[in-house]
Amino acid sequence: MxxxxxxxxxxxxxxxxxxxxxxxxxxxxxxxxxxxxxxxxxxxxxxxxxxxxxxxxxxxxxxxxxxxxxxxxxxxxxxxxxxxxxxxxxxxxxxxxxxxxxxxxxxxxxxxxxxxxxxxxxxxxxxxxxxxxxxxxxxxxxxxxxxxxxxxxxxxxxxxxxxxxxxxxxxxxxxxxxxxxxxxxxxxxxxxxxxxxxxxxxxxxxxxxxxxxxxxxxxxxxxxxxxxxxxxxxxxxxxxxxxxxxxxxxxxxxxxxxxxxxxxxxxxxxxxxxxxxxxxxxxxxxxxxxxxxxxxxxxxxxQDPLGKQGDRLYQSGDLDVWTKPLSNGRVAVGLFNRSWDNRDVSVDLADIGFKSGANLRDIWKQKDLGLHTGVFTDTLPKHGVTLLIVSK
CATH class of the missing domain: 3.20.20.70 (Aldolase class I)
Structure with a gap:
């Protein structure tokens, strides 16, 4: 150091x-x-x-x-x-x-x-x-x-x-x-x-x-x-x-x-x-x-061409949600669990500009999660993450 x-x-x-x-x-x-x-x-x-x-x-x-x-x-x-x-x-x-x-x-x-x-x-x-x-x-x-x-x-x-x-x-x-x-x-x-x-x-x-x-x-x-x-x-x-x-x-x-x-x-x-x-x-x-x-x-x-750095949307104890604006109106979302137990982490899609719902893609699972409205919640392992692409 x-x-x-x-x-x-x-x-x-x-x-x-x-x-x-x-x-x-x-x-x-x-x-x-x-x-x-x-x-x-x-x-x-x-x-x-x-x-x-x-x-x-x-x-x-x-x-x-x-x-x-x-x-x-x-x-x-x-x-x-x-x-x-x-x-x-x-x-x-x-x-x-x-x-x-x-x-x-x-x-x-x-x-x-x-x-x-x-x-x-x-x-x-x-x-x-x-x-x-x-x-x-x-x-x-x-x-x-x-x-x-x-x-x-x-x-x-x-x-x-x-x-x-x-x-x-x-x-x-x-x-x-x-x-x-x-x-x-x-x-x-x-x-x-x-x-x-x-x-x-x-x-x-x-x-x-x-x-x-x-x-x-x-x-x-x-x-x-x-x-x-x-x-x-x-x-x-x-x-x-x-x-x-x-x-x-x-x-x-x-x-x-x-x-x-x-x-x-x-x-x-x-x-x-x-x-x-x-x-x-x-x-x-x-x-x-x-x-x-x-x-x-x-x-x-x-490397998204929009060239925007992401930032924290909110933090609650050991749980964090971060977002990054992407090109073509998409948003990357990171749900983070910093605790030592399995925890549910949520994001309200309306808070990131998708009041009418959005299509979700899980990056690490390489899986389309389909259309979601309202609050999306995922259960994360200790020190785990869900990385999403949210699009209309």
Missing amino acids: RTIVALTCSILISAAPAVSQKLAANPPMGWNSWNHFAEHVTDEDVRSAADMLVSTGMRDAGYIYVNVDDTWQGQRDAQGVLHPNERFADMKALGDYIHSKGLKFGIYSSPGAKTCGGYAGSLGHEAQDAKMYAEWGVDFLKYDLCSFQSNMNKEKADHPDDPNAARNLMIAAYKKMGDALKATGRPILYSLCQYGVDQPWKWGPSVGAQMWRTTDDIDDSYGRMVTIGFSQAGLSKYAGPGHWNDPDMLEVGNGKMSEDEYKTHMSLWVLLAAPLLAGNDLSKMSDIDKSILMSKEAIAID
Whole structure:
């Protein structure tokens, strides 16, 4: 868990630039090395993940980014050029391999002097690193706050009368890399990883970003996953084509949650129009893992062209109902049971615009439920979910 610096922000950005909408018209999808491989990731692991995205059908389902997270970095030479370490012999060759599979290449750095893992960050080398990324064929940069928080703490201490000093320093640091990426002329999706510090959903577009973390790190546990997921209530107005809230990567397939819990995870993320970045070992997926990650109907909710993030309709104790507007007048509905017992969860169709009734489709059962009017109720197992498409 990284340390969070509590700040405030009053900048409001209402629309994403055209270049952002082109880069991320829909929530980005792909795979990231961190959740499973962490600091042990190698060139071979990443190439294997690219192969598996193709052979499993995940690429064709929309998972196109292959992102190398922290610990790929080696040392800078006398000219300041950053070289990869012994686990990554040739990043340009790795990028070429990923591109040969019809996939996109992602990488990781930090605005600080060091990354979370203690490797070289981009502080003072922003333009140099951005140029290098473009030469390598990078398509995605995850930029992680990490050690830059010490710079922010110093700035705050040095300017005790300016409550915005640390915030302004952070935003300037993220903008510096955003400008450097833009200057390369290569379209590189810019992902801010700063754990929701200072409400990035309000200023992320101004630094050239297409997505930004809204929370601290996820882990492969039901409690952490639902804490993060349900904390996204109220953020829907800040998301849309070219600018997406990011509640962190998927843990589906890492083995510490049940099937119902992983379905809850995937359901909540697609209702949130969240980026879908798988974080598991793709070579060891069960059929259940594949069915969750590659559910065409669930992915279609996330990628719906209307580009709306869902939000909470109501909460009653351990029961939640969330809705997401979809194209063609449809609505996605998630009924969630966070309790440890079987519970009935209901939604009044009139509350979501269907006073005269609607047709219901159960996504995980892959079953049409027919025409319903009034209140729809389903009995859910502990930590279970029913994900519906409601249409006239």
